[in-house]
Amino acid sequence: MSIPAYYNGEYRPLEGLMVPIMDHGFLFADGVYELIPVYRKRPRCLDDHLERLKNSLAAIHIEGAPEEPVWREICARLIEQGPDECFVYFQVTRGVIPEGAPFRKQFLDGPPTVFAMAQPLPKRPDSIHAITREDERWGRCHIKSIMLLETVLATQAAVDQRAGEAILHRGNEVTEGATSNVFAVIDGRVRTPMLSLRILPGVTRKLVLRLMRENGMEYQEGRLSVNELRRAEEIWVTGSTRGVMPIVELDGVPVSNRTIGPVAQRVRGWYREYCSTP
Numbered sequence: 001m002s003i004p005a006y007y008n009g010e011y012r013p014l015e016g017l018m019v020p021i022m023d024h025g026f027l028f029a030d031g032v033y034e035l036i037p038v039y040r041k042r043p044r045c046l047d048d049h050l051e052r053l054k055n056s057l058a059a060i061h062i063e064g065a066p067e068e069p070v071w072r073e074i075c076a077r078l079i080e081q082g083p084d085e086c087f088v089y090f091q092v093t094r095g096v097i098p099e100g101a102p103f104r105k106q107f108l109d110g111p112p113t114v115f116a117m118a119q120p121l122p123k124r125p126d127s128i129h130a131i132t133r134e135d136e137r138w139g140r141c142h143i144k145s146i147m148l149l150e151t152v153l154a155t156q157a158a159v160d161q162r163a164g165e166a167i168l169h170r171g172n173e174v175t176e177g178a179t180s181n182v183f184a185v186i187d188g189r190v191r192t193p194m195l196s197l198r199i200l201p202g203v204t205r206k207l208v209l210r211l212m213r214e215n216g217m218e219y220q221e222g223r224l225s226v227n228e229l230r231r232a233e234e235i236w237v238t239g240s241t242r243g244v245m246p247i248v249e250l251d252g253v254p255v256s257n258r259t260i261g262p263v264a265q266r267v268r269g270w271y272r273e274y275c276s277t278p
């Protein structure tokens with residue numbers, strides 16, 4: 001089945017779409033993106049994803065991107081053509097340096113490049129191992145930027161050690177996963193790093209916190225140290241394509257006896273119920 005896509009105002013299959021060489025996204029990773037999971041043709045938390053996209057665009061001063069109703073329309077059209085369980089990906093870059101214009105890293109007058117597609121959701125295991133790694137990304141990780149080199153390196157480092165995620169830390173302070181937010185149960189209490197410029201405000205994180213509140217489960221947003229993480233009773237990470245994903249081994253050391261702990265089970269149950277409810 002071909003992948004339905006959208007490129008600068010036109011709906012076309014992904015196959016054959018090409019990026020102009022002089023696009024700021026291609027040359028400088030000058031752009032932002034968003035990823036929305038779709039269950040039974042229903043986008044999860046679309047409002048939150050669109051708000052974060054708007055914030056990311058504003059943060060890097062890209063103007064002229066589609067307004068919210070247009071994004072909704074693109075999303076609906078791609079879902080219509082895509083598989084029942086998929087994710088819709090949006091990307092906006094600053095656009096193409098016009099022919100004859102100087103090759104400089106500065107804002108452009110022309111329109112941004114707008115791309116979207118609907119891909120099948122990847123199959124995920126029931127639980128994963130994780131490694132820890134120094135967070136060497138830039139200082140504005142709240143922006144969902146396409147500048148993902150350190151994310152690629154961290155993800156590969158995890159894969160090289162047969163792990164499914166790298167949990168990042170700045171010194172002794174846990175920030176987030178390479179592509180996820182982190183939760184831990186420590187001394188019986190659910191903890192997660194507070195929002196800051198150093199982490200992405202995950203839509204799944206926000207939803208999980210809401211589900212915990214609605215179900216009367218207490219939690220604490222604040223600082224989380226690597227030492228605390230190492231003695232956690234349970235750890236899980238959250239993300240749009242992973243949902244709630246338990247970590248059963250950290251740097252080769254078992255977590256929760258290599259089983260999915262009771263708190264993670266409950267939280268994942270609420271999350272799955274939310275996603276499967278029409």
Ligand SMILES: Cc1ncc(COP(=O)(O)O)c(C=O)c1O
Binds near residue numbers: 239
């Ligand atoms: C660095 C980072 N943190 C957190 C997340 C989780 O965000 P969300 O739940 O919105 O997918 C992602 C998802 O890609 C990410 O890349």
